[in-house]
Amino acid sequence: MDREILRHLEMLNQLQLTEEQKEAALAFFAAREQDNALLDTIDTENVERMVHVMPIMTVVREDVVKQTFTREALQQDAPETDEGYWCVPRVVE
Amino acid sequence: MKIVLDDLLLTKDMPTTAGSRMLAGYRSLFDAEVIARLQAAGHTVAGKAAVGEFGFDLLGETSADGALIANGALQNAAAKSVKARKADAAICMDVNGYPRRAAAQSGLISLKPTYGTVSRFGTIPVACSGETVSILAASVADCREVLRAVVGHDDKDGTSLPASDCDRVLQGADTVRKVAVLDVFGGDLSKAEQILTENGVDVCHVDGKIFAAARAAWNILMSAELCNNVSRYDGVKYGYRAQNFTGIDELYTNSRTEAFGDLLKTVILFGSETLSTDNYMKVYDKALRVRRVIKEAFEALFAEYDAVLLPAVSAMTYAPDTVDPFVENGYTAPASITGLPAVVAGGVQVIGNAFSENVLLHIAQLLS
Numbered sequence: 001m002d003r004e005i006l007r008h009l010e011m012l013n014q015l016q017l018t019e020e021q022k023e024a025a026l027a028f029f030a031a032r033e034q035d036n037a038l039l040d041t042i043d044t045e046n047v048e049r050m051v052h053v054m055p056i057m058t059v060v061r062e063d064v065v066k067q068t069f070t071r072e073a074l075q076q077d078a079p080e081t082d083e084g085y086w087c088v089p090r091v092v093e
Numbered sequence: 094m095k096i097v098l099d100d101l102l103l104t105k106d107m108p109t110t111a112g113s114r115m116l117a118g119y120r121s122l123f124d125a126e127v128i129a130r131l132q133a134a135g136h137t138v139a140g141k142a143a144v145g146e147f148g149f150d151l152l153g154e155t156s157a158d159g160a161l162i163a164n165g166a167l168q169n170a171a172a173k174s175v176k177a178r179k180a181d182a183a184i185c186m187d188v189n190g191y192p193r194r195a196a197a198q199s200g201l202i203s204l205k206p207t208y209g210t211v212s213r214f215g216t217i218p219v220a221c222s223g224e225t226v227s228i229l230a231a232s233v234a235d236c237r238e239v240l241r242a243v244v245g246h247d248d249k250d251g252t253s254l255p256a257s258d259c260d261r262v263l264q265g266a267d268t269v270r271k272v273a274v275l276d277v278f279g280g281d282l283s284k285a286e287q288i289l290t291e292n293g294v295d296v297c298h299v300d301g302k303i304f305a306a307a308r309a310a311w312n313i314l315m316s317a318e319l320c321n322n323v324s325r326y327d328g329v330k331y332g333y334r335a336q337n338f339t340g341i342d343e344l345y346t347n348s349r350t351e352a353f354g355d356l357l358k359t360v361i362l363f364g365s366e367t368l369s370t371d372n373y374m375k376v377y378d379k380a381l382r383v384r385r386v387i388k389e390a391f392e393a394l395f396a397e398y399d400a401v402l403l404p405a406v407s408a409m410t411y412a413p414d415t416v417d418p419f420v421e422n423g424y425t426a427p428a429s430i431t432g433l434p435a436v437v438a439g440g441v442q443v444i445g446n447a448f449s450e451n452v453l454l455h456i457a458q459l460l461s
Contacts, residue, residue, distance in 0.1 A: 001366070009362040013320070014327070014345040017358060025359045032363060032419070035309035036376060042306055044382035051381060053222065053388065053432030054209045054254055054447070061248065069122050077119055079334035088329055091341045 097180035125215030134242035142171035166410035169195035190425025197405035208432025212247035275301035280404035320364030
């Protein structure tokens, strides 16, 4: 991990760190890299990934409308709306 | 019973913030499923307790409202409410073990049920593959009563297990014959061992070295999932929006930068790095494979033992800024990464096989 990669990660995640936060982040990454070395000592050559800890049966269900909300309700927490639309700065020049 | 909810559970009638400035004042349109189940069983919601930002710190110290500190030690809000009898029990999201640490340090009982047996519908997602709705209570009887109310299949939760599996949580045997102590975690467990032995339980020591790897693997998976889950907070649809921006990119960046706390930002970046092209196979994919190795190691132990005993914390108090939550979670990560149930009682932690909650509560009764 170096500052250039950190800057790239900041850009990807829409974040800007202060100099102090960058130092803390670099120390955090260094500690985690040491931890990760422990994983390399475990042989996983013929081991399958485990994405779900319990068997997932199915997420498919009948296409039936259940709980619904009005547009007004859905926008109650929006920072800025106008006539039912969410407002953002102009994105097309 | 009066139940306090941690602030990772959505509530229609009260704000839900996840401890983050990003969601200050946020009002959900619906309640978490567990609230409906508690109310159906005759329990009432006593209020909400502050959590650390998105619930992955030690005890809640990264909350946007600030840390709770008493006598120089970090405190947890939900545990404080139960300890002071302002509530009979608390429902908490066990993302990274905070309810178990709080229980150990406060002399309370914490039960993290088997993953998938309590609905996560209406909880703020952080690390979906391992986080569990859990219970914090003053007694085993209270813990059992709350468990009875909330456990069960929920169609609205895609990871909810079938009713037949959920029923096993309440109907399983509570026989305890052999318990293994995991030596790799150290700690003084002699009092707990003595109590178990006096009650006819055969206590054996095993090395358990493999379980020490759970921390590194869970830190990777948790951070990667957190990174994805908080990507939805962009200052547009809901949540905090920065006042100053000149375009859409600045709106996103300034909103997230101003609203998220220091630790959260670091963990987002770490999670993002584990998912990068360069690291995906050697870090994230490796952690998923290590998860299976650890789960299978537990299964091998449970072929011989009814439960395993290990510490829940490294110390009975934490001074602020002295303990790294990504190291301290070494004790809680084995149950988090495998979805296995765990109970904390008498200041120590016991992990059981899937659906063995009755065994764990029986042990908790002995230890408390």
